[in-house]
Amino acid sequence: MTSPGAAPAAGTERNRRRDLLIAFADLVLEEGERAATLDAVAARAGVSKGGLLYHFPSQRKLRHGLAEFYLQQLDLEIEELLASGESPARWYLRTSSDYLSELERITAALVAIENTSTDEIRETLQRGRDRWAELIRDELGDDLTVVVIQLGDGIAYNAQVDGTGDAGGSASEFGTSARAERLLDALREYRASESMS
Amino acid sequence: MTSPGAAPAAGTERNRRRDLLIAFADLVLEEGERAATLDAVAARAGVSKGGLLYHFPSQRKLRHGLAEFYLQQLDLEIEELLASGESPARWYLRTSSDYLSELERITAALVAIENTSTDEIRETLQRGRDRWAELIRDELGDDLTVVVIQLGDGIAYNAQVDGTGDAGGSASEFGTSARAERLLDALREYRASESMS
DNA sequence: GTCTATAGATAGATAGAC
DNA sequence: GTCTATCTATCTATAGAC
Numbered sequence: 458m459t460s461p462g463a464a465p466a467a468g469t470e471r472n473r474r475r476d477l478l479i480a481f482a483d484l485v486l487e488e489g490e491r492a493a494t495l496d497a498v499a500a501r502a503g504v505s506k507g508g509l510l511y512h513f514p515s516q517r518k519l520r521h522g523l524a525e526f527y528l529q530q531l532d533l534e535i536e537e538l539l540a541s542g543e544s545p546a547r548w549y550l551r552t553s554s555d556y557l558s559e560l561e562r563i564t565a566a567l568v569a570i571e572n573t574s575t576d577e578i579r580e581t582l583q584r585g586r587d588r589w590a591e592l593i594r595d596e597l598g599d600d601l602t603v604v605v606i607q608l609g610d611g612i613a614y615n616a617q618v619d620g621t622g623d624a625g626g627s628a629s630e631f632g633t634s635a636r637a638e639r640l641l642d643a644l645r646e647y648r649a650s651e652s653m654s
Numbered sequence: 655m656t657s658p659g660a661a662p663a664a665g666t667e668r669n670r671r672r673d674l675l676i677a678f679a680d681l682v683l684e685e686g687e688r689a690a691t692l693d694a695v696a697a698r699a700g701v702s703k704g705g706l707l708y709h710f711p712s713q714r715k716l717r718h719g720l721a722e723f724y725l726q727q728l729d730l731e732i733e734e735l736l737a738s739g740e741s742p743a744r745w746y747l748r749t750s751s752d753y754l755s756e757l758e759r760i761t762a763a764l765v766a767i768e769n770t771s772t773d774e775i776r777e778t779l780q781r782g783r784d785r786w787a788e789l790i791r792d793e794l795g796d797d798l799t800v801v802v803i804q805l806g807d808g809i810a811y812n813a814q815v816d817g818t819g820d821a822g823g824s825a826s827e828f829g830t831s832a833r834a835e836r837l838l839d840a841l842r843e844y845r846a847s848e849s850m851s
Numbered sequence: 852g853t854c855t856a857t858a859g860a861t862a863g864a865t866a867g868a869c
Numbered sequence: 870g871t872c873t874a875t876c877t878a879t880c881t882a883t884a885g886a887c
Contacts, residue, residue: 485769486769487769488769488770489687489767489769489770489771490686490687490688490770491687491688491770492770568811568815569766569769570686571815572682572683572684572685572686572766573685573686573687573688573689574686579815582815583815583816583825583826586812586815586828590828600833600836600837603827603828603833603834604805604833604834604837606808606812606828607804607805607808607809607812607828607833607834608801608804608805608808609808610807610808610811610812610828611803611804611805611806611807611808611809611811612804612808614765614807614808614811615783615803615804615807618765618768618776618779618780618783619780628780629780630800631783631787631800631803631804631807636797636800636801636804637800637801637804639797640797640801640841643841643844644837644840647840647844
């Protein structure tokens with residue numbers, strides 16, 4: 458936390474928690490929530506079940522740990538976005554299709570465990586969405602913000618449904634952002650002439 | 655199947671399978687895949703575990719039964735759509751926000767169990783998407799079809815994340831289709847003047 | 852901080868009565 | 870077709886050694 462973005466090397470004590478959370482998220486995505494047992498998570502992270510339970514005393518704590526980690530990673534990504542000067546809307550659409558990125562994987566895992574968990578997980582996802590919406594709203598206004606968020610989430614969903622297996626691109630166009638980005642460009646033009654709302 | 659749309663009364667033998675599948679889907683949505691055990695599903699449908707296992711000899715068969723049921727219900731909805739003469743794109747956007755409808759609930763349940771299951775579940779979801787895409791493509795062409803599907807899926811996702819608990823509307827605008835439908839109208843206009851591709 | 856061992860609960864599935 | 874056992878496996882979590 459003192460120097461965000463500089464993750465400690467894998468295997469380090471300080472990084473055990475992160476390794477365990479990533480192992481948990483990936484297991485949920487690859488084999489489903491049901492298979493993401495304490496045993497399986499521990500094994501994937503290279504520790505014993507007891508080791509895991511030292512860091513996360515219960516499944517519930519493990520889930521909440523992932524939610525917390527998500528918000529931290531989101532902060533980092535938003536810092537990166539602001540530093541880059543890129544359009545938030547474009548960034549959101551583009552990264553939504555990148556189902557291999559760590560943040561997208563964590564997000565997808567939270568979505569997968571959302572209804573099995575406490576409301577906190579759901580609220581975390583809403584909070585993340587609100588952070589994006591705020592950034593995009595400054596750029597595009599209310600109308601387009603809603604559809605950009607919806608587009609991004611639809612892209613992320615389709616990328617996930619299509620692209621688990623081959624590590625390359627999506628199996629269909631529905632999990633890519635190219636058309637949505639072009640649409641956004643077209644809308645900016647359209648809007649320059651006539652008001653949408 | 656002889657008279658589609660006319661479902662037998664609840665409790666009927668002929669309808670036990672359907673009751674069990676709905677109980678399974680709703681449990682997955684409300685309490686998560688993990689909680690949707692054979693015991694819980696049977697109890698919710700009002701039968702014993704043995705009774706359930708007569709109709710679906712394994713969890714796997716239960717899941718595949720739900721996938722099959724989804725395709726049947728999708729057929730019915732598409733028949734309804736075609737009979738109504740409404741625009742497929744508009745229909746898709748509108749129904750995507752209706753997370754209380756049976757078909758949306760079944761779809762969401764399939765999405766939730768997708769990565770825990772055989773590839774068949776994933777392929778079923780892709781097949782459903784392709785059916786919609788085909789209908790929309792006839793109306794709007796390739797470019798807009800992709801974004802309409804993405805929008806609809808994003809709406810469905812947000813409707814689910816927002817709206818579990820209160821049975822009314824979505825907790826935010828992201829799970830509603832109003833803006834997306836207006837966007838679609840605007841695009842038709844825009845397109846009438848200038849080509850998008 | 853990480854391990855093994857184990858307790859206690861519950862899952863999926865089978866067998867067989869009704 | 871639906872039920873009640875019941876077997877077996879596996880899960881979460883605890884206790885305590887190292």
